Amino acid sequence: MRIPVETFRLDNGLFVALSEDHTAPIVAVNLWYHVGSANEKTGRTGFAHLFEHMLFQGSAHVGSNEHFELIQRAGGTLNGSTWLERTNYFETVPSNELALALWLEADRMGELLPAMTQEKLDTQRDVVKNERRWSVDNQPYGTMLEKMQELVFPASHPFQHSLIGSMEDLSAASLDDVAQFFATYYTPDNAVLSIAGDFDPAVARALVSDYFGPIPRGKGKPPLPPMTLPPVFGERRREVVYDNVSLPRLFLAFRTPVFGSDDYYAASVAAAILGLRKGSRLQRTLVRERQVAADAGAFTFDLAKGSDLLVIDVTARPEVPIGQLEEEVEREIDLIYRDGVTEEEVERAIALIETDLVTSLQSAGERADRLSMFATYFGRPELINEQAQRYRAVTVQSVNKLIAERFGEANRASLIYVPREGVETESMLAAAAGAT
Amino acid sequence: MVTSLRPKPGPVRSYRFPEFIDQKLPNGIRLVIAPVPKLPVVTVLVIVDAGSTNDPVGKEGVAALTAGLLVEGTAQFNGAELAEKFERLGTSVESGADWDSAFAKITTLSDNLDEATTLLGRILSEPAFPEREVERLKAERLAEILQLETEPRGLADEKFSEFLYSPDSRYSRPDEGSAQSVSGLSRADVEQFYKARYRSGSTTVIIAGDITPDRARTLIGRVFQQWAPGSADDGKLIATARTRRKSVHIVNKQDAPQSELRVGHVGLPRKNPDFFPTLVMNAVLGGLFGSRINLNLREVHGYTYGASSFYDWRRGPGPFVVSTAVQSEVTAPALREIFHEIERIRTETISAEELSLARDYLDGVFPIRYETTAAIASALAAQAIYDLPSDYYDTYRQRIREVTAEAILDAAKAHLHPNELQTVVVGDASVIRDSIAELDIGDLQVHDS
Secondary structure, three states: OOOOOEEEEOOOOOEEEEEEOOOOOEEEEEEEEOOOHHHOOOOOOOHHHHHHHHOOOOEOOEOOOHHHHHHHHOOOEEEEEEOOOOEEEEEEEEHHHHHHHHHHHHHHHHOOHHHOOHHHHHHHHHHHHHHHHHHHHOOOOOOHHHHHHHHHOOOOOOOOOOOOOOHHHHHHOOHHHHHHHHHHHOOHHHEEEEEEEOOOHHHHHHHHHHHHOOOOOOOOOOOOOOOOOOOOOOOOEEEEEEEOOOOOEEEEEEEEOOOOOHHHHHHHHHHHHHHOOOOOHHHHHHHHHOOOEEEEEEEEOOOOOOOEEEEEEEEEOOOOOHHHHHHHHHHHHHHHHHHOOOHHHHHHHHHHHHHHHHHHOOOHHHHHHHHHHHHHHHOOHHHHHOHHHHHHOOOHHHHHHHHHHHOOHHHOEEEEEEEHHHHHHHHHHHHHHHHO | OOOOOOOOOOOOOOOOOOOOEEEEOOOOOEEEEEEOOOOOEEEEEEEEOOOHHHOOOOOOOHHHHHHHHHHHEEOOOEHHHHHHHHHHOOOOOEEEEOOOOEEEEEEEEHHHHHHHHHHHHHHHHOEOOOHHHHHHHHHHHHHHHHHHOOOHHHHHHHHHHHHHEOOOOHHHOOOOOOHHHHHOOOHHHHHHHHHHHOOHHHEEEEEEEOOOHHHHHHHHHHHOOOOOOOOOOOOOOOOOEOOOOOEEEEEEOOOOOEEEEEEEEEOOOOOOOOHHHHHHHHHHHHHOOOOHHHHHHHHHOOOEEEEEEEEOOOOOOOEEEEEEEEEHHHHHHHHHHHHHHHHHHHHOOOOHHHHHHHHHHHHHOHHHHHOOHHHHHHHHHHHHHOOOOOOHHHHHHHHHHOOOHHHHHHHHHHHOOHHHOEEEEEEOHHHHHHHHHOOOOOEEEEEEO
C-alpha cells in the first residue's frame, strides 16, 4: 500500500508535502515547527508549550480564540501539541474549507505579535499552570516524564528538563520572551506544512503560495548544544519516588538508537516483543503466568536526536512489594539479554505493527502528521511509504544484536514509584538488602 | 504581509454515510455489512445484549467479567494460545462490556480476515472461562479499584454516580463492579450469565471495511453457525435520582492542588424525542471549545485547563454532567460560574451566532467522524443498541440543521434542572469547604476518600 506524496518548497523556505485522497470530502492541514522544549533557554522551562497556547490567542487578522471558533464553525477539528523536538498545529476540515485552514495558519505564522497582550499571556499562564496541576501534580505517576528526563539525560542536555515546565519558570515568562521566541523559531524555513485528503493539487499550491509566500524567511536559529550521547548509560541508575499512588510501578529505561535509524526499527520491534498486547513477553509472564503485575507494557520515545529510549512500564499487583516486582522484571530482562528472542516473537511483533501502520493511515489527520514528521526530521515525507518495509527488514538477528548491545546492566535506568504509605516497608527492605 | 481577506468556503462536496446492508441470518443473528473499499482493512464488531445493566443484584461486574473472559480460553485453546494466534495474524481482540452491551472487536488487514474472524467466532461461541483466569481478572479489577483511590478524575466520576442515583439503581455502582461485588463473583456466576444472555437473537455482528456483502454473509454465517438460539430477557432498569434536592459532597483529598468538579443531575435516555435539540443545546452550553462553560472558566478566568458538559447517552437516563478540574483556591467561584451558566441557558434565548456555531459544527464535522472502519462499525453498533431508525445517519445532518433557538430554549427548560443539581468535589476540604458552604448550592457533606 502506498499513498501518493508530492512536495515543493516556497522561496521563503517553507517545505510543503501533499497527499491526495478523494474517498471523502475531508482535508487535513498539519504544520510542524522544528522547535520544542529542547530549544528553551535556562530558566524558561515550559516556554515552548506555553507558546503553543499563545498561538490560539489571535493574530493580525484573527481575534482571540477565533481560530478555534472559525474552524469549528466550518465543521472542523483542531489542536496543537508540544514535544521535546517539535511543536505541531493541525486542523481537519470539510474539503471546501481548505483555504480557511491555510489562511489561519499563515496569519499566525506571519503576524502573531500584533495580537499579543500581557492580559492574554497572564490568562494562558494560568491555564497552563492548571494543565500542569491536572496532568502532572494531581495525577498518579504524572511526574513520570519529567523525572525520567532527569534520570536519563545529563544535566546540560536539551532533553533533560521538564516539557510542561516548572511553576516558577512559567511565572517568569514575559511578553518579550514571546516576541523573541516567535521571531527565532516560527519562521517558514523552520516549518513543514502538510496537506492530506480531498483537494486539487494545483489549487492547494496556489493557496499555499498566496498565503504563506509573503512571509519572510527567518534569520536562523541558534544551534542546539551537542546532542550526541554514548550508546549506553555506562552505569546502573535507580531512583525511587515516594508518591501519592496506590500501587508500586516500575519504569525501566534503556538508551536505544535514534528514531529513523536502521537499529531504531530493531529497538521498536524489541519493545513490541516485550510489551505490545497480551501475547507480549511481559504480559504473558508477569501478568498472566506469575501474576505479579496488574499491567505491563513497553514503548519507545521516538526521539530523532541524541539517543532514543525504550521504556518498560510495569505496575505491581496490590499484594506485591516493589522489591519483588523489580526482581521479577530484572529476571525477565536478564533472560532476554542472555538468550535473546525467537523468530516467532519477531513475526508476531511485526504483524501487529504492520496492521497498526495501515489502520492509522485511514485518517487524513494521521497521514498529514506523519508526512510532517518525516519531512521535519529527515526532509523526506515519502518515508511514510517505507515504514512497513523498514519493519519487515528487521530480523531475529538484528533484534538480538540490539538486545546484546543495549540491554546490559550498564544501560538500565529504573524509575520506581512507591506508595507513600509504603515508605516504611520500603526502607526496611532497603536496609535488609544493604545488610547482605 | 498575509492577506487580510478571509477566504470564503468553496462549494460543498456531498457526503453520504457508508451504505450498509442490515439483515437477519437464518439463525437469528443480525448482520450489518458496510463495504468501505478505502484501505485493505476490516473491522468486525460483535455486540451482545449483555451489558452491565443486566448484572443481577449483588453480582455487579459479572457482565464485564464475562466479556473480559471471552478471550481467556476456549474449549480448544488457552488464553495465552489465543493471544498468540490473534497477534500472529497482526490483530488482537478487544472485549468488554459497557452499560448497554457486551462487545468483542477485531480490526485486521483484509488478507487475514477469514482466519481472524474464525477465531473471533470461537471465543464468542465456546468460551471455557478457566477458573484460574476468572480469579486473575477479578484480582486485576480489584487492583483497578485500588488505583482509583489516588486517581482524582476517576474517583470524582465514580462518586458522582454514587451520589446521583438511588442506591437500588444499577447506575449508582461502578459498571465493572465494586470491590465487594467483584470479590464475591465465581466461575458459576459467569457461566450462568453467559448462558442466559449470549444468544443469537441478542447478537449483532457488524462488519465494516474492505469486503463484499456476499463474502461477509458467507463468512459470518459459517463462523457463527453454533450459536445458542433465542433471546435474553429485557431487564428492568431503575434509574431514579437519589434526591431531588440540591446537595454538595466534598470527597476530601488532603493537599490536592486542584479540585475535580462534577455538577449535574439524572439526564435523558438516548432514545427520546428531544435528542437533537438537547444535543445542540449542550454544544452551546459545554460541548465545544467555544461553548459558554469552557470560554468562561478557561479563557475568561483561567481557572482550568478545560471544562465541558455532556449527556452520557445510555438506554436508560444516564447523567447530565459538567466536568472540570480547577485550582483549589478558586473552587467556589468556579462552581458559581457553572451554576450561573446552567441557569442562563434556561432563561435567555441563545444568540444567532451561538446557534450557528453549534449547528454548523455538528453538521460539518459529521464526515470527519467516520474516517475509519472502527468508527463506522461503532456508529452502526449504536444504531442497533439504541434501536435507531435505518435512515438515522442519512438524516442526522438535516435534523441538526432544523434545530432552532426556540427549540434549544425549550430543551434547556425541559431537560436542565438547576434545583436538582448534585455537586461532587474531590479536593482539599480544609481549603474549599467554607467558601463552598457560602454558595447556595445545597446541603454540604464531607466524606473521606
